[in-house]
Amino acid sequence: MTGPADTADRATALRRAFDESFAAPPRAADETKVGLLAIGAGVGRYALPLSGISGLFAARKITRVPAAADELLGLASFRGTIVPVYGLRALLGLAGDGKPRWLAIAAAANMALAFEALEGHLRIPADSIAPQSSSDQERNHILGYLRDQGIVRGVVDIPSITASIARHGTTRD
Numbered sequence: 001m002t003g004p005a006d007t008a009d010r011a012t013a014l015r016r017a018f019d020e021s022f023a024a025p026p027r028a029a030d031e032t033k034v035g036l037l038a039i040g041a042g043v044g045r046y047a048l049p050l051s052g053i054s055g056l057f058a059a060r061k062i063t064r065v066p067a068a069a070d071e072l073l074g075l076a077s078f079r080g081t082i083v084p085v086y087g088l089r090a091l092l093g094l095a096g097d098g099k100p101r102w103l104a105i106a107a108a109a110n111m112a113l114a115f116e117a118l119e120g121h122l123r124i125p126a127d128s129i130a131p132q133s134s135s136d137q138e139r140n141h142i143l144g145y146l147r148d149q150g151i152v153r154g155v156v157d158i159p160s161i162t163a164s165i166a167r168h169g170t171t172r173d
Contacts, residue, residue, distance in 0.1 A: 034126045036155065037104070038148060040117030042089035042096030045153045047122060047146060048104055048113075052158035055079075055105040062100075062114070071165075073114055078105060088115045091161055092141060092154075109162035122148055129155055 035050035055078065062074040062085050071090040075082050085103060089096050091113070100114030124146060131144040141161045142154040
């Protein structure tokens, strides 16, 4: 049986451990984790780095505009700003005819990427992404690959896509 003195000693020890946890440096394992959105685009499974997007929206109205680039789906309004919307499936050169439901705003560019399915949130160790060769990365806008519950996902290189669109108006070089 524990008495009041044992309970007070235990409470003091717990309080001290709690206070000391704030003084300790963050664990290295937390620093090496990467946040990703697991998505479906066309027939492929991909991941968008959370660091590359500034917003995620569902079922936004896209107004079609005449465009030379097949990837440009049209324009949409987000928080009072009109941005071009590009189909991720077409940007990655994928087959499929599904209608995009989700729009991710690129963090470093005034544009949105549209895709069909949001499959979840991933938080994985950065070193679990197998890098792709730099020549392949520039060609197909994939940083590398990861395995998520038996599914291989390409990690989309959002800066590569936005840079290509800024240079050429399309991702086709």
